[in-house]
Amino acid sequence: MKAFTFQRAVTPAEAARAVAAKPGATFIGGGTNLLDLAKLEVETPSHVVDVNRLGLDKIEGTADGGLRIGASVRNSDLAADMRVRRDYAVLSRALLSGATGQLRNKATTAGNLLQRTRCYYFYDVTKPCNKREPGSGCSALGGFNRIHAILGASDKCIATNPSDMCVAMRALDATVETLQPDGATRAIPIEDFHRLPGSTPEVETVLKPGELITAVTLPKPVGGTQIYRKVRDRASYAFALVSVAAIVHADPGGKVRQARMAFGGLALKPWRVPAAEAALVQGSGPAAAEEAADEVLRGARGFGSNDFKIPLTRRTLRSVVADVTRA
Ligand SMILES: Cc1cc2nc3c(=O)[nH]c(=O)nc-3n(C[C@H](O)[C@H](O)[C@H](O)COP(=O)(O)OP(=O)(O)OC[C@H]3O[C@@H](n4cnc5c(N)ncnc54)[C@H](O)[C@@H]3O)c2cc1C
Ligand code: SF4
Secondary structure, eight states: OOOOEEEEOSSHHHHHHHHHHSTTEEEESSOTTHHHHHHTTSSOOSEEEEOTTSSOOOEEEOTTSOEEEETTOBHHHHHHOHHHHHHOHHHHHHHHTSSOHHHHHHOBHHHHHHOOOOOHHHHOTTSOBTTTSTTSOBSSTTSOOTTOOSSSOOSSOOOOOOOSHHHHHHHTTOEEEEEOTTSOEEEEEHHHHBOOOTTOTTOOBSOOTTOEEEEEEEOSOOOSEEEEEEEOSSSSSOOOSEEEEEEEEEOTTSOEEEEEEEEESSSSSOEEOHHHHHHHHHSOHHHHHHHHHHHHTTTOOOOSTTTTHHHHHHHHHHHHHHHHTOO
């Protein structure tokens, strides 16, 4: 690991200014992703600013009946919060499906939003990777790409976003709140927060240098049946090959009245397709699930080892819809 200097900030403004002031500076939350990447020298920060003592560790109600989750709230604490379990069960379930208890005890809300792809070649500094070293090439294209994207990929990068939390937050229409080094604040809809790779896969979010995540807000509860289905290689300690966060209101007879569905494991950002949600509401029975899957998979493309994700997504969606509409 390359040596770096360390600073423990005590206010959000100090933290944002400190990172903006030094080239190569970065924030650290739980450190469960940043330190792994620093040890491999995939990331080589010159200065690390600890954001764990900024007072951003609370979960509070908002004036409009929603919830504000501080950036430093641990994944375990968020999953266990009674308001989250009762009103945003899909988020609690997504969090509990991620990593392990020990990791969830350290991992923070902001760190989870910004965790980097698990593409094998991104972690291997001996291999070309446009995300790690722009212009060097993409080893996953034509290489082993079992965990890679089938949607939203480009000829520069086919990585996926590995977060479970973000998939549930996408279904819940969360908003990311930030503080910039000049004191300005922003509220960024999670839909716009992560970027698709395009020709600049190294640019992963819309954050500017030194911009600190301070909180994530959830709108008021939407009710419905909320489930998170994660398909992976092992029952724990594994990232999603395909995941679905679903919030569905259905009649006792199984007719879907409202649906929200976000998908993980398919693209470099949580994937949501309004036309798929509309297909579930307009149609009925198993045919509606097939039409929804057609909409989700419009434009899907496998790259060899990950071709299986296309039928797997369809089967997972079918199973989720059967579960939430069971009379
Ligand atoms: C073995 C293993 C298995 C895992 N399995 C899963 C899984 O199944 N599902 C899943 O979702 N995740 C999984 N994870 C990933 C884990 O969830 C992430 O490592 C964790 O959420 C990152 O949070 P952190 O607080 O430790 O972030 P850090 O490592 O501290 O930081 C990550 C990034 O966020 C930035 N950052 C931190 N705080 C802020 C802030 N306030 N503002 C701006 N930038 C900030 C840092 O600069 C860094 O770039 C796994 C990790 C490991 C090691
Ligand atoms: S898929 Fe993206 S992260 Fe993986 S090697 Fe290609 S450019 Fe790098």
